[in-house]
Amino acid sequence: MTVPVTPPGGAARGDLALAPRPRADASAADFDAFYQAHYPGTVAAVYALTGDRAEAHDLAQEAYCRAWQRWGELSRYDNPAAWAYRVATNLARSRWRHLRVAAAHLVRQRPDDTAPPDPEHVALVAALRELPADQRQAIVLHHLVDLPVGDVAREMGVPTGTVKSWLSRGRAELAVLLADPQAGRRAPAPEVRRRGEQQRRVRRGALAGAVTAVVAVLALLGLDLFGPRGHQPVPPAESPSPSVTATPSPSGPAVPGPSLPPLGRPVGDDPIGRVDWGSATIGGVPAQQGCASGRLAFRNSGEGYVSGTAYPRTGISPDTVVYGDLTGDGRAEAVLYAYCKKDAEDSLDAEGQLLAVTRDSGGALRALGWVGIRGALFPGFWIAGGVVNVEMHPWHRGPEGHRPGMAYGYRWTGSTFAAADVSAAYPPAFPSGPGRVLDLTPVADRVHCGGLPAPTGPVRPAFDADGIAGGGDRTWTIVRGAPSNGPHLVLLDPAGRPYLLLQISCAPGGTGGAAPGDNLVVFDAAADGWRALATVPIADGEGIGSWRMEPDGRLTVSAAAEVTYTWTGLAFAR
Structure with a gap:
């Protein structure tokens, strides 16, 4: 069924008035007033296209994040709300194209004898649209797609205990959500502006953590729908054999590491x-x-x-x-x-x-x-x-098979930049194997793990191809996040080589379902992969949203609050 919609501001789709007009001050206050006035209309228009209120909020918020990025120009338009409407509806159409492919993929993976959902099941799925994205995805994959909890955890890249927690909280919230079918999740205007600034930094080469919901969904489902185009860089070798030199470790004995060339900078008074x-x-x-x-x-x-x-x-x-x-x-x-x-x-x-x-x-x-x-x-x-x-x-x-820790090299040939193999210096963080070991032993006493005590002895989890390491009393997960999550190779010391920065979740094993602990760990290169140096001092129980590098080399992390840290060479200090 086609639902007629009218853009915010009253313009018909074919008559979007986007010509600039004079306007005084493109301030944050102007944007906040614009957002408050037109956001509900944008959500209504996108909801008419998608039939999904939660997705309508996600897409509308993404559109206004983009509007803030170019507010100085948009504020001079006769009808800037029409621009936001057009972006939101384009995102909605793009999402439907991607989700059709995803749905076809999931149907092919379903067992032939899976029973169709009964009417009560269908009603439950309709209510799930109002849940937060992680709870909604977990319940849909488990109840609608009939994936076991373990498979849902693998698809979403989180521990099994996390999925169980999402399922439990999601079911508990359904009654409240169903009692108010008009409930929406409008982000405060300052949060939209902050996300817009983060996206601007990501797209212009700095580091940020904002990301559109559709890419996150597809990444969690393991689909590469965008596909690589253009010249591909040299992929990493399966078993890199780096040259070895001595690299001191503040948390243990000297650890041999790969010999890396010095970072470039202007020579003398160039x-x-x-x-x-x-x-x-x-x-x-x-x-x-x-x-x-x-x-x-x-x-x-x-x-x-x-x-x-x-x-x-x-x-x-x-x-x-x-x-x-x-x-x-x-x-x-x-x-x-x-x-x-x-x-x-x-x-x-x-x-x-x-x-x-x-x-x-x-x-x-x-x-x-x-x-x-x-x-x-x-x-x-x-x-x-x-x-x-x-x-x-x-x-x-982008490149095929990207994983955290990897870098891609390009060398000038005299006429063009050609791919150069730098995989020996920057091995992927997983799967574990020769040259791909993550050694957490130096920071084992500082890692949060759902209330478990610190492990004893060497801590070198064997991560699989999805970045998950099970066995024993705990499960480790390398949280990949969305593509715009930022950076894994960080220049904490401008005079040195990049370090590896990973978000690692740790949860108790078994069936207890305890909430996992989030950790942000910095590693230095070692002969057999990466060796932990320090953790970012985030309190136990705080979830890590994103991180970015500031132009002055400091690290800003968004958890319960946004905190900026300075790297001392041995640890992070506020």
């Missing part, structure tokens, strides 16, 4: 290190679809540092730049995050990439070329040994 990238002019920017190319002068437009007012535009992130010699001439090049915007309504999804820049003989800036897979996320990158190293998360496009 002029490229003094460039003001926010007002730079770069020549020879290679052509790409939807991008400005050629000689581009970047200026701050209020919506970022872009190449001009006409479309298509190319933008850059001047606060995230790394340096090193990429051409072998002894002079430094720069690599910075760039993105393309083909028109005023472009959300910037799938439009990010890295741009390498050099100086010609006359001192003018000139682009060498694009680096990485356009449409991936780039939460971290650095130059070492003449190679651009990239932590590259699959998003709309």
Whole structure:
């Protein structure tokens, strides 16, 4: 059945008034008033398309997060609510396309003799739409798809005890939710702005944790629907054999680790290190679809540092730049995050990439070329040994088989950037095996595990291909999160090499169903994988939402509250 809908602000879909108009101050207060006034109408319009109130709230909130990212421009539109409406409805249609594929996949996996749900079952599923996403997913997979609890845990990437807890809480909340069928979950306006800022940082090369609900659902179901496109980096070797050198560990004896080249930075007084990238002019920017190319002068437009007012535009992130010699001439090049915007309504999804820049003989800036897979996320990158190293998360496009701990290398050939194998230096965190061991022994007494005492002896869990290690009295899970969760390879010490940062959940084994403990652990490279150095001091029982690296090298973690930590070389301090 087709349901007619009217966009917020009263404009018909074919007459969205998006022309800029003069407006005074694009302030947070203006946005908050706009959000409060138009959010209910956007939810109603999306609900008419999806028939799912919880998803309508998720998609509307994502649309307003994107609206805040470009509020300086949107606030001058005649009808900015129409822009938010269009983004939300486009997200809804995109989700339905993806979920149709997911549903077909799940139907193929169901046993032929599975009985159809009875009417009471159908009524229960309808009520589940109002539950939080994790509870809803767990109950749907268990009750509607008929997956055992253990399989649900594997699909969602969490311990079995966590799934049992979600199932229990979800059932208990159903009666309350059914008593108020109009109940919704509107996020406060400041939270929407905060999430929008986090997404802006992610898309422009810094680090953040906000993510759209549809990608999270598909990631938990294990589907790679976006598919890799473009030039693929060299995959990691199955059994890397790193060269060995001595690396001291503050928590134990010296641990041999792989020998890594020093990180790149401007050499001496190299002029490229003094460039003001926010007002730079770069020549020879290679052509790409939807991008400005050629000689581009970047200026701050209020919506970022872009190449001009006409479309298509190319933008850059001047606060995230790394340096090193990429051409072998002894002079430094720069690599910075760039993105393309083909028109005023472009959300910037799938439009990010890295741009390498050099100086010609006359001192003018000139682009060498694009680096990485356009449409991936780039939460971290650095130059070492003449190679651009990239932590590259699959998003709309990206590398196949990505796992935390992995980096991808690109080397300048004289005409282009070609993939270079750096897997020996950056092995994936799982599955465990030769060169892929996570040693938690140094921090075993600081790891939260659902009330269990600290384990004794070596703690080196054998993680499977899903990042889960069972056996004994506890279950360990590497929480992968969504693609835009940020970074796993972190430059806590700008003068050193990246460390590995992982969110690790630990729950009591067996059938007790106790809530797991969340931990954020930093590891250093070792000969056989990674060895824990420290944990971020998060209280037992606090869930970890996201983390990001600040431009000054500090780590900000969102748990019960948002706290910023400084790395001392041995531990994290507030």
